[in-house]
Amino acid sequence: MLRLEARPHPSTAALLLSPVLAIGLTLLAGLILFALLGFDPVKTLTAYFIKPLDSLYGLSELTVKATPLLLCAIGLALGFRANIWNIGAEGQLIMGAVAGSGVALFLRPEHGAAWVLPAMFLAGALGGMAWASIPAVLKLRFNASEILTSLMLTYVADLFLRWLVNGPWRDPEGYNFPQSRMFEPDAIIPPLLDGTRLGFGAVLALAVALGGWFLLSRTFLGFQIKVIGLTAAAAGYAGFNSARITWMSLLLSGGLAGIAGLNEVAGPIGQLTPFVSPGYGFTAIIVAFLGRLHPFGILLASLMLALTYLGGETAQISLGLPVAVTSVFQGMLLFFLLACEVLIRYRLRAGR
């Protein structure tokens, strides 16, 4: 019989190794899963995790997919640290994309202007923030769980997006496809490298990760966030304003998710469609945990999960594997991760 024995101090080795162990176990479980589904496991894993990375284009696509994950996850991690469970980043991402698209489609002057793209980024951030401010108000004013309200609002945002692209914002010359007009060139983020879809957003996301690290480890605000998350009572005695932290973390994560959404429509997509995001806002939750809620860890984790998206696409094209495998992988990864975390605070001991 194995049992858990509390460690006197959290183990640093386990802290660093637990995500690695979790990834290893996920791959192992993946092998078994593929074998059960009747696919050659080694070939599938190669298609999933190695093939997407064997070209410069593949690497740039990895960054393209990691960008929204990184942007969303940094914001979410700040909230999770303070025990604010915003799980509606997907909805905030959608509303950011909608707000930014509104600028590109309706506010842009006929002959274009240099301010269009910056204004779109601003609108994207504001759209995400506005959507995230609803759970903030409902939590602080009415004590309603932000977990449920932020998630419910994701469904609302998705329906709102669908209404826009099916109704008022639909491209009149788009053969009835539910999508907006293509954005004009000055409303599209130019690629950093020719022949790729890698844009300015990736640089911005890196800067955000750096900023998140600075905020958490070098500012009083970051300190307050950590204290509130560890012991709310102590934070209360210290006079920290928890309402302010709630506002801050929801607005920040909403704004970053909004920017992520704008970066999709003005970047790789180039128009508003109902498929702004393949669940980046939800996957970002896994990214935040895989990165152990630390901005640098999150940076690595965003690349890892971007690879599951890319691999899912490759495996679908080359082996006919259903796309849903990606979310199975992601769910398993989070399971193993949470299971391995126990090793940080506890030691496994044999016997009773």
Next chain:
Amino acid sequence: MIETVAILVSMVLAATPLLFAALGELVTEKSGVLNLGVEGMMLAGAVTGFAVAASGYGPWAAVLAAALAGAALSSIFALLTLLLLANQVATGLALTMFGIGLSALVGKPFLGMPLEALPALPIPLLSDIPLLGPLLFRYDGMVYLAVALTIALHLFFRHTRAGLVIRAVGENHDAAHALGFPVRRIRFSCVLFGGAMAGLGGAYLSLAYTPMWAQNMTAGRGWIALALVVFATWKPLRVLAGALLFGGFTMAQLHAQGLGIAVPPEFLAMLPYLATVLVLVLISRDATRIRLNAPACIGKLFHPDD
């Protein structure tokens, strides 16, 4: 009058999956565990139930298999949170994602397959009463089961020793442990029960409500069920009332479309989600009432050696 009865009946049908899932989560939460994976477990139940029924094993084997599938998924959650002390919120989210993916994967061959809906079981004599008969006594077996379980759980928590023990574990696990109750084993069974019930809720969708399998067919009902538990302040009978209310919102959406009310369908489809938010706000506003009714240890980890 006949039309009103039809609307009320459709409300009950829409309420049934929510009722199953919310009752299960209520038991889980009463024991002090918050499992946010309801949506994933419902989908597991929906796909398993459909697969078993579509393979010709009959409706009741399908219902049983769905409950087992929900329980199987919830056992992962129980293992992680109760034995390995993982964060309950994060584990629940993982369970939902896993359930969405796994059900889509398993359900692929069954997409678009037709299935005969669960047969109605009119209760002899009672179902012949005018108006009341069609309103109350002409449902399929799962509807009766859901209502019976509601009443049974109400009595269980009120009047039985086992119900009291579960409540004690949820209110103060350290005290319950000191009294010699096996806290983890009790919680494990409550989580399994919650999973089985979520599986039944999902199965109701794919076997009776809309007899087919579609990816993500629960469409957020698992989350609405979670909100229902709060709405009901952890009381089974109020879960029934809440589920009917939400069934009403779902139906209002469909009937408004039928009546040709000039609101875009997307806005009508928002109704249940907006109603959930609204109801949650109205109930949570009274912080004292929530504090008095919520199990005090909800979401907290328990380790016997700490």
